[in-house]
Amino acid sequence: MSAYLVACRYALLALAKNRLAAVLLIAFIPLWITVAKTLTTPRTFPFRLRATGTWLRAGGDEITMISGSLNAVSLLVGFLMFSAARRTRAFDRRLTASGYPRAALAGAKLTTLLIASALVSTYATAWMLLFWSPLQPFLLGIAVLAICLVYGAMGMCLALFLRGEVEGLVTIIMTSIIDLAPQNPVASTAADRALVALLPGYGSLQTSLAAGFTRNTTLSPLIHSAVWLTAMTTTALAAFALRTRNHRPPRRRRPPS
Structure with missing residues (x-):
């Protein structure tokens, strides 16, 4: 347990030292949401919510703000987790080679992903609520959190394969x-074709649209997000385990006496 807590502390400290990510969080997300809301036409558009098959009507500025917010947080959390995993890649190998438990390091990375996603999604949702009053704000926050987790896990996964x-x-x-x-x-x-259901942001966008313009709690699209999150996390953890395993040299046979 102490190894896990120490790993979490250092992982969070490394995350907090990323100044570029802090600037993007403070400035990029509010700017993106403001531009999407103020510079897009408020004209009402009819569209079909593919998750339920129902037709809805909403302002183009509100729809674009939702899509833009999901785009902003996915970029930020994905890059944040990619950068953190890449910078600690060599150090993790040295730690595990010295006997530090891999389970503690892997658990710390997952904890960091959850904390970073929760902070970014809460911040982005709060900014959206300044411009707009969705019918289900809590469900909107859950949808934003889902895409943060998916792209954060994707960033961790990419860090193990890209230099x-x-x-x-x-x-x-x-x-x-x-x-x-x-x-x-x-x-x-x-937007309502079958192929879009295969995309990683499908669950979050469908849930966000349902949260914004209906009073029905639509959670089924988040199953797609859970599948993507599971696939990305499993791949990242499996690659991490393979990269940090100890390669012990073969034992030398004693010469016959």
Whole structure:
């Protein structure tokens, strides 16, 4: 237990020292939400909520603000966890080679993911509530938390396979764009097609739209988020275990006397 607590403390300290992430959190998320809300047309758009099959009507500015917020938090948490996992990669190998328990390090990484996702999702949801009054604000916060967890786990996973921060940042940016742009009912005519259900942000966006414009508690889309989170986390932990396992040299046979 003490090894886990020590690992958590150092993991959180390393996360807090990321000044770029702090600047992005403080400035980027409010700016993105403000631009999406104020510069997008407030004209009402009809769209079909694919998770329930019901038709809804909502302002284009509100729909774009939801999509933009999910895009912003996915980029931030994905990059934050990628950067933290990449910087501690070599140190983790040295620790485990010295006998530090891998389970404690893995648990600390998962705890860091949860704390970072909770902080970013709460901050982003609070900013959205300054501009808009969704019908189910708590469910909206859960949806934002879900995409933070998915992209944070994705960042941890990518850190084990990509060498530099530029590669990781570009990969996360392109993934988020490809993920959320086709799902925006205002910008895409394919937002209700079957293929969008395979995208990592599907559960969060569908749940956010349901939270904003209906009074029905729609949790079934979050199953998609749980599947993506499980797949990314399992891959990251499996790769971490393989990268940090101890390779003991074979024992030398004693020469015959």
